[in-house]
Amino acid sequence: MAANTAFLYILLVSFTVVQVAVASDPDILTDYVLPPNTTATDANYFTFTGVRSIVNSTYPTKFTVIKASLNEFPGLLGQSVSYAILEFPVGSLNPLHIHPRATELLFVITGSLQVGFVDTTNTLFSQTLETGDMFVFPKGLVHWQYNSNSTEPALAVSAFGSASAGTQSIANSVFNSTIYEGILVESFKTSADVVEKIESGLKS
16 A cells, blocks of 8 residues: 555544543643643644655655654643554564553554563463554553564554653663663573673664
8 A cells, every 4th residue: 555545544544543542641621731831822733744754655664653742742732642653664573662651552554463462460462463453552561563574564553542651662671771780680580691782782
């Protein structure tokens, strides 16, 4: 499917996806919230054009996320929703991560994806998604998406029940931080050289 056709598809399904995203941000007592020291605005405040870049464009060479969260789109302030457009070239991976403040509802626009999450009992839930499928990742649980197809890229859109869902990379949080190496060695029941090799790989 051409990128511009996929983009139109995203627009068609986006309204439905947002309706079922579970909100977790505090309720507001006004129609909308303006930034501090702002008393007036216009329709531009409620408009986000940052996804135009995928129209008539080719797939990137590595996994790419285009976010429409509070950081990129101030009009979401207080609205308890946000988006991410996920582009998966052949063989690419969205590595293990969590969203601490929101559930994620993923919709596959084109291609197919292997997805999964692990709950707090260490039970794995994995699935192969085809074009048109949806999958929900519960808030705060470790999950991933992978395009295992050897010939076809994949495109997906994710809706979040928060204007600022947050993304925390498991690998970077554990091995690319200032956690004392001895703690990592003991936690993973491994040796210092293995920990150092992982840390070096993440920094390269």
